[in-house]
Amino acid sequence: MKKMIxxxxxxxxxxxxxxxxxxxxxGAGAKVTVIESDLHPGGQLVKQTHKFFGSKxxxxxxxGYKIAGILLDEISSLGDxxxxxxxxxxxxxxxxxxxxxxxxxxxxxxxxxxxxxxVATGAxxxxxxxxxxxxxxxxxxxxxxxxxxxxxxxxGKKVLMVGAGNIGLIVSYQLRQAGVEIAAVVExxxxxxxxxxxxxxxxxxxxxxxxxxxxxxxVGDKVIEGAVIQELxxxxxxxxxxxxxxxxxxxxxxxxxxxxxxxxxxxxxxxYCPQLCxxxxxxxxxxxxxxxxxxxxxDASGIEEASAAMVEGRIAGHSAAKSLGLNVKExxxxxxxxRLDHLRAGEVGEKIRxxxxxxxxxxxxx
Amino acid sequence: xxxxxxxxxxxxLFCSGVLVENRPGAILPPQEAWEQKKGGYVVIxxxxxxxxxxxxxxxxxxxxxxxxxINDVPEIDYEKCTGCGLCVAKCPGLACFVIDLTYSADExxxxxxxxLEPKPAKGQKVKCLNRVGEEVSEGEVSAVTEPLKDQTTVxxxxxxxxxxGEIRAIKVVC
Ligand SMILES: Cc1cc2nc3c(=O)[nH]c(=O)nc-3n(C[C@H](O)[C@H](O)[C@H](O)COP(=O)(O)OP(=O)(O)OC[C@H]3O[C@@H](n4cnc5c(N)ncnc54)[C@H](O)[C@@H]3O)c2cc1C
Ligand code: SF4
Ligand code: SF4
Numbered sequence: 001m002k003k004m005i006x007x008x009x010x011x012x013x014x015x016x017x018x019x020x021x022x023x024x025x026x027g028a029g030a031k032v033t034v035i036e037s038d039l040h041p042g043g044q045l046v047k048q049t050h051k052f053f054g055s056k057x058x059x060x061x062x063x064g065y066k067i068a069g070i071l072l073d074e075i076s077s078l079g080d081x082x083x084x085x086x087x088x089x090x091x092x093x094x095x096x097x098x099x100x101x102x103x104x105x106x107x108x109x110x111x112x113x114x115x116x117x118x119v120a121t122g123a124x125x126x127x128x129x130x131x132x133x134x135x136x137x138x139x140x141x142x143x144x145x146x147x148x149x150x151x152x153x154x155x156g157k158k159v160l161m162v163g164a165g166n167i168g169l170i171v172s173y174q175l176r177q178a179g180v181e182i183a184a185v186v187e188x189x190x191x192x193x194x195x196x197x198x199x200x201x202x203x204x205x206x207x208x209x210x211x212x213x214x215x216x217x218x219v220g221d222k223v224i225e226g227a228v229i230q231e232l233x234x235x236x237x238x239x240x241x242x243x244x245x246x247x248x249x250x251x252x253x254x255x256x257x258x259x260x261x262x263x264x265x266x267x268x269x270x271x272y273c274p275q276l277c278x279x280x281x282x283x284x285x286x287x288x289x290x291x292x293x294x295x296x297x298x299d300a301s302g303i304e305e306a307s308a309a310m311v312e313g314r315i316a317g318h319s320a321a322k323s324l325g326l327n328v329k330e331x332x333x334x335x336x337x338x339r340l341d342h343l344r345a346g347e348v349g350e351k352i353r354x355x356x357x358x359x360x361x362x363x364x365x366x
Numbered sequence: 367x368x369x370x371x372x373x374x375x376x377x378x379l380f381c382s383g384v385l386v387e388n389r390p391g392a393i394l395p396p397q398e399a400w401e402q403k404k405g406g407y408v409v410i411x412x413x414x415x416x417x418x419x420x421x422x423x424x425x426x427x428x429x430x431x432x433x434x435x436i437n438d439v440p441e442i443d444y445e446k447c448t449g450c451g452l453c454v455a456k457c458p459g460l461a462c463f464v465i466d467l468t469y470s471a472d473e474x475x476x477x478x479x480x481x482l483e484p485k486p487a488k489g490q491k492v493k494c495l496n497r498v499g500e501e502v503s504e505g506e507v508s509a510v511t512e513p514l515k516d517q518t519t520v521x522x523x524x525x526x527x528x529x530x531g532e533i534r535a536i537k538v539v540c
Contacts, residue, residue, distance in 0.1 A: 061420035347415045
């Protein structure tokens with residue numbers, strides 16, 4: 001492994017957060033390299049065919065995949081400052097030498113030396129255990145979205161959706177748009193976890209949402225032929241009669257957890273934080289971790305939303321550019337924080353606020 | 367909005383995404399003025415505080431009162447609402463409708479957002495669905511537009527006036 005590339009700012013992950021960090025830092029004059037595992041930049045955004053929430057500053061009312069296009073346009077308007085390398089995964093970090101290793105496709109390996117790094121690796125899907133969950137036809141919601149919205153393939157004819165958070169609700173709607181029937185959405189909690197309006201829009205298409213219900217078993221021999229669901233009491237114990245539902249796909253939308261391997265390797269101070277859905281690095285208000293050369297942004301810093309991920313990316317890019325000695329607009333920093341505070345002000349933001357106050361530090365000792 | 371989720375059935379329905387009665391952010395227009403208003407008034411069903419505001423920022427007349435906080439639920443100044451339907455097309459929650467009660471003695475027109483295939487055509491009969499997707503009547507499509515050219519069509523459907531509190535979706539059958 002001889003090849004080595006050098007860059008001012010390395011951005012790991014080309015999703016909403018990473019692209020914003022890259023645009024912000026390159027706007028201040030930094031030479032930026034973005035490394036993205038996928039074949040296209042955009043992360044989760046490219047799969048989102050629905051219109052986003054948020055405010056105008058975060059392109060609310062615009063479909064997710066179009067937002068990815070807007071960010072890429074901003075980046076290309078900055079000339080050749082940003083080098084986006086897709087189909088490339090950052091596989092490790094060696095803190096002694098301050099070097100990252102990357103793998104393009106499955107053949108080509110190289111090393112990356114960066115003065116500063118923003119890690120915006122997003123999140124991974126969680127799964128829950130139940131008998132037969134290894135049968136073909138059990139999918140994560142992310143996989144279903146990729147199949148449908150990136151490759152134009154429907155996963156089956158009739159789906160049982162597990163989880164009524166925003167992802168479960170939105171993917172149910174998208175399946176319906178693709179002509180797939182939804183047998184039901186089951187949710188263990190007594191209340192939908194996602195936005196009420198997302199639930200209302202699938203309810204009025206006749207999709208049942210069964211609260212306090214869970215999947216107990218997948219049915220089938222070689223492939224999924226159905227699922228058994230059952231009601232839960234308020235202590236999450238099974239009650240009532242198990243009920244069989246006909247379906248050929250079971251789609252799991254039971255949550256995401258931050259992708260944080262690189263922070264562990266970098267020795268960043270971490271904490272488990274249930275409100276942020278997993279282990280996350282401590283950060284100061286510039287999104288800098290306890291490793292002074294590494295910043296975090298987006299879902300990797302805690303599961304939230306694209307709107308917040310984009311602002312966090314801006315903050316991280318801004319701060320990294322500043323620490324590279326570049327001229328940045330000081331006012332922008334304040335403005336970004338005002339936006340974040342607004343996004344987190346509501347009922348839904350309460351959980352996020354509770355999580356962030358556990359991992360936000362006043363500053364790092366020099 | 368407090369979602370308390372006690373054993374109350376109405377509350378249970380609400381917690382699964384079905385509006386059961388007026389709440390802040392989901393209020394019907396004042397009846398008398400509504401019955402007179404050519405072009406209709408906006409009807410928004412968005413009772414939860416969420417960080418979202420395109421209904422307010424896209425309304426050309428300020429009829430959706432500007433939000434102080436992005437998490438506010440929409441509030442309407444009916445005097446300003448022209449029934450143009452821009453918010454119907456813009457709202458990412460598909461939570462905005464326009465209902466015109468002046469169409470005829472016992473019929474009204476509802477403008478609703480529609481993002482499924484097949485698209486209905488003017489003059490076509492469609493099934494009208496209530497908030498849980500049950501077919502409650504038939505209606506005739508009187509217009510199909512795409513105001514923002516962004517793949518959300520706004521469909522106008524003539525429906526029985528007595529069902530304006532129930533019908534919130536359509537099913538197109540070919
Ligand atoms: C169904 C669904 C609906 C949503 N709806 C909304 C909505 O309406 N409004 C909203 O604001 N948000 C919404 N979101 C959330 C939003 O998509 C995410 O919060 C946002 O995309 C997070 O951005 P990110 O850049 O942190 O992560 P991602 O978009 O996940 O990007 C991370 C990227 O990093 C890459 N990567 C990871 N590890 C490596 C590595 N080692 N090397 C190289 N690349 C790597 C990944 O391939 C990925 O492309 C939705 C999400 C889903 C799944
Ligand atoms: S219908 Fe038109 S005027 Fe009325 S609230 Fe909507 S956008 Fe505003
Ligand atoms: S745009 Fe729609 S979802 Fe957003 S606040 Fe307004 S009514 Fe609610």
